Amino acid sequence: MTTVETSATKPMRTPNDSPLKIWFLAPLAIWLTVFFLLPLIFLLWIGFWRVENFQSVPDFSLGNYADIFASFFSKSRYGLALIQSLWVAITTAFFATILSYMVALSIAFAVPARWQRLALLIAIAPFWSSYVLRLYSWQTILSRNGVINSVLKQFGLADYRIDLIYTQIATRIGLIHYLAPILIVILYVSILAIDRVLIEAARELGCTRWQAFTRVILPLSRFGLMTAASFAIIVSLGDALSGNLLGGGAGTSIIGKLPTYASMIMSDYSSSTNLPRTSALATILIVVMVLALAAGFVAADRARRRTS
Amino acid sequence: MATVSKGNPWIFFGRLWLGIAYAFMFLPLAVLVLFSFQKNRFPGFPLQGFTLQWYDKLFSDGTLLNALGNTMIVSPAAATVATAIAFFAAYAFNRFTFRGKTTFLALVTLPILIPPLILGVGFLGLLARIHLSGTLFAVFLTHVVLITAPALAIIQLRLAQMPASLEEAAWDLGATEWQTVVKVVLPFAMPGIFGAWLLAFTFSFDEFIIAWFVSGFQPTLPVAIYSVLVAAIDPSLNAIGTIVFGISCLVLIGLELVLLPLLIGKPEKQS
Numbered sequence: 185m186t187t188v189e190t191s192a193t194k195p196m197r198t199p200n201d202s203p204l205k206i207w208f209l210a211p212l213a214i215w216l217t218v219f220f221l222l223p224l225i226f227l228l229w230i231g232f233w234r235v236e237n238f239q240s241v242p243d244f245s246l247g248n249y250a251d252i253f254a255s256f257f258s259k260s261r262y263g264l265a266l267i268q269s270l271w272v273a274i275t276t277a278f279f280a281t282i283l284s285y286m287v288a289l290s291i292a293f294a295v296p297a298r299w300q301r302l303a304l305l306i307a308i309a310p311f312w313s314s315y316v317l318r319l320y321s322w323q324t325i326l327s328r329n330g331v332i333n334s335v336l337k338q339f340g341l342a343d344y345r346i347d348l349i350y351t352q353i354a355t356r357i358g359l360i361h362y363l364a365p366i367l368i369v370i371l372y373v374s375i376l377a378i379d380r381v382l383i384e385a386a387r388e389l390g391c392t393r394w395q396a397f398t399r400v401i402l403p404l405s406r407f408g409l410m411t412a413a414s415f416a417i418i419v420s421l422g423d424a425l426s427g428n429l430l431g432g433g434a435g436t437s438i439i440g441k442l443p444t445y446a447s448m449i450m451s452d453y454s455s456s457t458n459l460p461r462t463s464a465l466a467t468i469l470i471v472v473m474v475l476a477l478a479a480g481f482v483a484a485d486r487a488r489r490r491t492s
Numbered sequence: 493m494a495t496v497s498k499g500n501p502w503i504f505f506g507r508l509w510l511g512i513a514y515a516f517m518f519l520p521l522a523v524l525v526l527f528s529f530q531k532n533r534f535p536g537f538p539l540q541g542f543t544l545q546w547y548d549k550l551f552s553d554g555t556l557l558n559a560l561g562n563t564m565i566v567s568p569a570a571a572t573v574a575t576a577i578a579f580f581a582a583y584a585f586n587r588f589t590f591r592g593k594t595t596f597l598a599l600v601t602l603p604i605l606i607p608p609l610i611l612g613v614g615f616l617g618l619l620a621r622i623h624l625s626g627t628l629f630a631v632f633l634t635h636v637v638l639i640t641a642p643a644l645a646i647i648q649l650r651l652a653q654m655p656a657s658l659e660e661a662a663w664d665l666g667a668t669e670w671q672t673v674v675k676v677v678l679p680f681a682m683p684g685i686f687g688a689w690l691l692a693f694t695f696s697f698d699e700f701i702i703a704w705f706v707s708g709f710q711p712t713l714p715v716a717i718y719s720v721l722v723a724a725i726d727p728s729l730n731a732i733g734t735i736v737f738g739i740s741c742l743v744l745i746g747l748e749l750v751l752l753p754l755l756i757g758k759p760e761k762q763s
Contacts, residue, residue, distance in 0.1 A: 294506025422607020
C-alpha cells in the first residue's frame with residue numbers, strides 16, 4: 185500500500201477496492217440466479233399449477249396438494265412411502281456412519297503414517313466409478329442366481345442362499361457403498377484434526393486404549409460424525425436409483441412392501457408426466473428434509489448442552 | 493504416534509476391518525470387470541470361459557456408445573465452464589471482503605446439499621418453459637450449476653495457500669491487476685484448477701437423476717445404462733462398465749497427484 189502514496193496523482197486505492205470484485209463474481213452470481221434459484225422458485229410455483237388436456241396451465245390452485253393428501257395413506261400411499269424413506273434413510277445413515285468411522289479410525293491408528301494416504305486413496309477409489317454401474321454390479325451379485333448364490337451352490341451350501349435382492353436391505357447396501365467413500369474422507373479429516381497430544385496425555389495419565397477412545401477421540405470426532413450422518417440422511421432421502429435397481433421399486437422392509445418416496449416421485453413422473461403434481465411431491469420432500477435436519481440440529485444441541 | 497506399538501490388539505482388528513472394507517468396496521468393480529470377459533449370459537459361477545463377445549455387441553449395437561459420446565461432449569464442456577466460473581469467484585472470495593460474503597458462499601454450496609432429484613424436477617419445470625428441455629444443452633446448463641461448488645472449494649483451498657505478498661510484489665513491479673491474475677495467480681492456482689476440473693468432470697460424468705429428467709431423447713451414459721438395465725440384464729453393460737472404469741482410473745490417478753495433497757497435506761487455511 186505504500187506504493188500508492190508515492191503516486192500522489194492517483195486517488196487512494198486499497199486492494200479491496202477494485203473493479204475485478206464485480207466482474208469476477210458476476211458470472212457465478214448470474215449462473216446461480218438463472219439456473220439454480222429460478223428453477224427452485226419454479227418448482228415451488230408449479231406445484232400450484234393445474235393440468236388441462238395433458239398441458240400444464242399456470243394457476244394458483246391447491247388441487248395437487250389436495251389430491252396428494254386426500255389419499256396420503258390409502259390409495260396413492262405417498263405417506264407410507266415417505267415413512268419407508270425415512271426408515272431406510274435413518275438406518276442407512278446409522279450403519280454407514282458407524283462402519284465408515286471404523287474404517288477412518290483403522291486408517292488413522294492402525295496404518296503406519298506414511299501409508300495412510302495410500303490406504304485412504306484405496307478406500308475412496310470406487311467412488312470415481314459410475315454409481316449406476318456399481319448398482320448394476322450389485323444386482324448381479326445379490327440376485328437370486330447371482331454371484332453369491334452361485335458360489336454357495338458350488339460349495340453345496342444351496343440351503344443357505346441369500347434372498348436380499350428387491351428388499352430394502354439391498355437398497356441400503358447400494359447406498360452404503362455409494363456413501364462410504366465420502367463419509368470416510370469426512371471422518372478421517374475430522375480424526376486427523378484431533379490433537380495427538382491429548383491422546384498421549386490421556387494414555388500417560390493411566391487411561392486404557394478403550395478409555396482414551398471413548399473419552400478423548402469419540403467426543404472430539406462428534407462434529408465429524410454429525411456432519412457425516414446428516415449428509416448420509418440427505419443423500420439417502422433423495423436417492424431413487426438404489427431403491428429402483430436393488431430394491432426393485434417397491435422393496436420389502438419391516439414396514440412393508442413399499443417404494444421409497446424418491447422412487448415414487450420418479451415412477452410417478454415417468455408414468456404420468458404430470459409436472460405440477462411431481463413438483464408438489466418434490467416440495468413435500470423439501471419440507472420433510474428441512475424438518476428432519478432441524479430436528480437433528482435441536483437434538484445435537486441438547487446433547488452438547490448435557491455433556492458440557 | 494504413541495498409540496501404535498507392538499502387542500496392541502486393536503491394530504490387528506483395525507487392519508482386519510480395513511481388509512473387510514476394501515473387499516466390500518471393490519467387490520462390485522471386480523465382478524464387473526471379470527464378467528465382461530466371460531461367456532456367462534448371467535453373471536455367476538462356474539465361469540464359462542474367456543470371450544470378447546460383449547465388447548463386440550457393445551461396439552456393433554451403438555446405443556451405449558452413442559450415449560458415451562453424448563457424455564463426452566457434455567461433461568468436459570460443463571467442467572470447463574464450471575472451473576472457469578469457479579476460478580474467478582474463488583479469486584474474488586480469496587481477495588476481497590464485502591457484505592453478504594458468507595451468505596453468498598452458503599448459497600453456492602446449496603446446489604450440492606439439495607438432493608439432485610429435487611433440482612431435476614425444478615430444472616425440468618424451468619427448461620420446459622423456455623423450450624430447452626430434452627436436449628444435451630439442457631444437461632450442460634444444469635450440470636454447470638451442480639459442479640461449480642466442488643470446483644470452487646478446491647480452487648479456494650489452493651488460493652488460500654498463496655501468500656498475499658506474491659500479488660503485491662507484482663503490483664509493485666507495475667503489473668496491472670488483470671496481468672497479475674493471468675501471470676501470477678493463474679499459474680499458482682494451476683494444480684487446484686486441474687484438480688477442480690477433474691472433480692467437476694467426474695461429478696458430471698456420473699450424474700444421473702437430473703440428466704434423466706432433462707435429457708429426453710439425447711441420453712447421457714448413466715441414463716442410457718439405466719434404461720438398458722430396467723429392460724433386461726445385458727452383459728454388454730459389463731463391457732461398457734469396464735471401459736468407464738478405465739476412464740475413471742485415469743481421472744483417479746490425476747486426482748491423486750493433485751487433490752489429496754490439497755486436502756490432507758497441511759493446507760494453511762488462513763487467508
